[in-house]
Amino acid sequence: MTIQTVRGTKDLLSDDWYKFKYIQDTAHNVSRLYGFIPVETPILEYTEVFMKTLGESSDIITKEMYTFEDKSGKSITLRPEFTAAIMRLLKHKKLQIPVRLFSSGPLFRYERPQKGRQRQFNQINFEVFGLADPRSDIELISLSQHLLIKFGINDNAKLEINSLGDNETIIRYRKALVSYFEKYTDDLSEDSKNRLTKNPIRILDSKDKKDQLIIHDAPKIDNYYTKESLSFFDKILNGLQCLGISYTINSKLVRGLDYYCHTVFEFVTQDLGSQGAVFAGGRYDTIIAGKYTPAVGFAGGIERIMELINFSSKEPRPIYLIPIGAQAEVYSLVLTDKLRKSRLYSRYDYDSTLKSKMKKAHQVNAKVALIFGDEELGNKTFKIKDMDTGTEEIIMRDNIIEKLELLTQDSRITHSR
Ligand code: ATP
Numbered sequence: 007m008t009i010q011t012v013r014g015t016k017d018l019l020s021d022d023w024y025k026f027k028y029i030q031d032t033a034h035n036v037s038r039l040y041g042f043i044p045v046e047t048p049i050l051e052y053t054e055v056f057m058k059t060l061g062e063s064s065d066i067i068t069k070e071m072y073t074f075e076d077k078s079g080k081s082i083t084l085r086p087e088f089t090a091a092i093m094r095l096l097k098h099k100k101l102q103i104p105v106r107l108f109s110s111g112p113l114f115r116y117e118r119p120q121k122g123r124q125r126q127f128n129q130i131n132f133e134v135f136g137l138a139d140p141r142s143d144i145e146l147i148s149l150s151q152h153l154l155i156k157f158g159i160n161d162n163a164k165l166e167i168n169s170l171g172d173n174e175t176i177i178r179y180r181k182a183l184v185s186y187f188e189k190y191t192d193d194l195s196e197d198s199k200n201r202l203t204k205n206p207i208r209i210l211d212s213k214d215k216k217d218q219l220i221i222h223d224a225p226k227i228d229n230y231y232t233k234e235s236l237s238f239f240d241k242i243l244n245g246l247q248c249l250g251i252s253y254t255i256n257s258k259l260v261r262g263l264d265y266y267c268h269t270v271f272e273f274v275t276q277d278l279g280s281q282g283a284v285f286a287g288g289r290y291d292t293i294i295a296g297k298y299t300p301a302v303g304f305a306g307g308i309e310r311i312m313e314l315i316n317f318s319s320k321e322p323r324p325i326y327l328i329p330i331g332a333q334a335e336v337y338s339l340v341l342t343d344k345l346r347k348s349r350l351y352s353r354y355d356y357d358s359t360l361k362s363k364m365k366k367a368h369q370v371n372a373k374v375a376l377i378f379g380d381e382e383l384g385n386k387t388f389k390i391k392d393m394d395t396g397t398e399e400i401i402m403r404d405n406i407i408e409k410l411e412l413l414t415q416d417s418r419i420t421h422s423r
């Protein structure tokens with residue numbers, strides 16, 4: 007039996023597990039300050055959910071989807087991104103717009119695994135439907151910065167922003183790009199050649215070295231904005247200035263999916279090698295085919311955030327039971343049950359000697375040891391030993407919960423409820 011995980015996937019344990027949870031919980035808590043509702047969609051979706059939405063030239067559709075037929079012959083895809091699935095939920099549940107939706111969970115893409123790029127990875131994802139006002143873009147960018155501050159990585163990630171303009175802008179700009187890139191058809195990479203007919207704007211996203219030389223002198227989008235597009239973009243930049251959010255305009259920034267318009271943005275770091283985008287998003291008003299529904303959103307890669315943040319979980323310290331003698335051993339089971347139901351983290355081991363029990367109490371970094379034998383059982387008392395100072399005291403059984411609560415208050419497992 008192989009003990010390897012599938013290429014591009016990872017086990018998560020202990021400290022990393024806490025770190026992961028911390029990122030998800032923080033994102034959820036911050037999302038609530040902005041009026042987001044949490045939603046969860048299944049990992050399995052009918053393939054058409056993504057086919058119809060993502061656009062035929064997107065990397066995801068062309069090469070990254072995990073698609074298979076189930077036993078009934080239906081084509082199923084492991085969710086490669088949230089937006090299309092959330093759109094499906096929006097329609098299926100007939101949600102009233104405007105609405106803000108937060109989600110988080112695993113996604114699957116068949117990509118080349120490397121630092122910050124996995125085949126099963128996780129995102130925190132924010133979508134706003136039904137708001138065409140540029141202030142919703144500004145609020146969303148401000149939310150992403152809020153998260154970076156919370157995670158303590160605001161200095162590591164810089165905002166890059168661009169506008170793809172409205173439909174007219176995109177059509178005009180596409181034309182200009184096609185006539186420019188057509189001159190270099192033979193020199194372009196295979197991917198870019200394909201994009202030339204399907205979605206030439208995506209060529210700007212190419213990581214191919216030779217492509218990049220050609221892209222360098224390609225027409226810039228700023229010359230093709232309509233008056234409306236320019237005014238929309240200006241409002242966003244002004245809003246960011248008002249909020250003191252610094253940015254760089256990157257006129258080559260386009261997103262990996264086909265459906266974007268107006269705003270596109272990324273928070274990019276230098277600390278992750280070539281996988282620098284921590285958060286990425288933008289506006290996609292035209293995502294529902296044949297119907298105009300304003301939509302803006304962004305997603306962040308949890309694994310990439312994990313690489314950037316300093317986090318150490320505070321391990322709770324247990325109360326360690328040291329029963330001496332057969333009767334005390336039996337009583338331990340009842341006692342730990344009582345302590346745990348009073349939310350006190352307690353442990354004991356079943357078959358060791360006094361010496362090894364003491365050793366174990368140190369090993370698990372116990373806060374206090376509770377020592378009791380026949381004498382203590384008879385007197386209805388316990389001997390409590392403070393494991394840091396070594397001091398011991400006798401406590402009446404009736405007062406034990408109160409006393410232990412006091413002694414362990416800074417080393418407790420915390421519960422949200
Ligand atoms: P990239 O250009 O890095 O491939 P993308 O355009 O495919 O990103 P989105 O689909 O918008 O990215 O995803 C948003 C965020 O999710 C990214 O900025 C990144 O943080 C994270 N992400 C995307 N793909 C992966 C992956 N394979 N492994 C880990 N994180 C990822």
Ligand code: MG
Nearest residue numbers: 065066117262
């Ligand atoms: Mg990608």
